Structure formats: structure tokens, C-alpha cells
Amino acid sequence: MTLFDRIKGLADKQGKNIKTVALDIGLSENAIYGWKKTKPKADDLAKVADYFHVTVDFLLGREGLEIINEPIDLAKLVDDRKVDWDKWVSFEGKPLSDDVKIAMKLILGKRLEDK
Known part of the structure; x- marks a missing residue:
């Protein structure tokens, strides 16, 4: 390859x-x-x-697939200015719909407020 x-x-x-x-x-x-x-x-x-x-x-074909795992601060996920949702969050390799992104942000935001 x-x-x-x-x-x-x-x-x-x-x-x-x-x-x-x-x-x-x-x-x-x-x-x-x-x-x-x-x-x-x-x-x-x-x-x-x-x-x-x-x-x-x-x-370059020198190793198998190695995904670099970078921690993502969940508080940043609710702020579009800090995370590119289309780049960082997907489902089975496909971008999320806008409705799903909004729902996830609402859920994450509520969970973070409850801390």
C-alpha cells in the first residue's frame, strides 16, 4: 500500500x-x-x-494504525469555538448531524453543571 x-x-x-x-x-x-x-x-x-x-x-507504512489519543476536556465540547466537532467527534467514521451535535452539547452541558 x-x-x-x-x-x-x-x-x-x-x-x-x-x-x-x-x-x-x-x-x-x-x-x-x-x-x-x-x-x-x-x-x-x-x-x-x-x-x-x-x-x-x-x-509511510512503517507501522500499523496508531491513533494518537489526545484527552479532550468535555467542558470544551460544549463550546464550538474550542472544538471542531466535525474533526473530533464522529459515529462509525461519519460526521454527526447538527441535531445530534446539539443534543450532545445540551447533555454534556447539563452534566457539567451538575458536578
Whole structure:
């Protein structure tokens, strides 16, 4: 499996296409497609790894899937300015609907108030 194949697989799991991923991380829309024939810069590869919460070694095929687990402060989840819900929270790899996000925020907010 190539670098491009790994990135494509991760994008597919999140319901995104390669162009969207590239633009989301500040690359040109065809940059990742170009990696089929050329090697990416290290900092661009790190951006992709951070975006998908995997290691650069995984993208390069040096190890199995390793998701980087970062603790998320639940109090921040109720504030859209602090957490990108579409990036951090999903169900079976698919983004949550706006209704579900609102319900979760209301539940989390109430639970945090009850502490």
C-alpha cells in the first residue's frame, strides 16, 4: 500500500475526498495527488498525520494504525469555538448531524453543571 493509498483510505473513512483534505490543511487541491509520483515535504506529511490523528510512520507504512489519543476536556465540547466537532467527534467514521451535535452539547452541558 502506498502513501497515497493510506491517505485515501483515511479520507474515505471520514467521508472526505483527497481534494478536501488537502484544502483543509492548507495545501493546494492537487498536492496529495502529486505524491503518487513525488515525495512530500516532511512538514506537509506531518500536517496530514495530525489531520487524521495518526503517526507519520503509519502514513509511510512503517507501522500499523496508531491513533494518537489526545484527552479532550468535555467542558470544551460544549463550546464550538474550542472544538471542531466535525474533526473530533464522529459515529462509525461519519460526521454527526447538527441535531445530534446539539443534543450532545445540551447533555454534556447539563452534566457539567451538575458536578
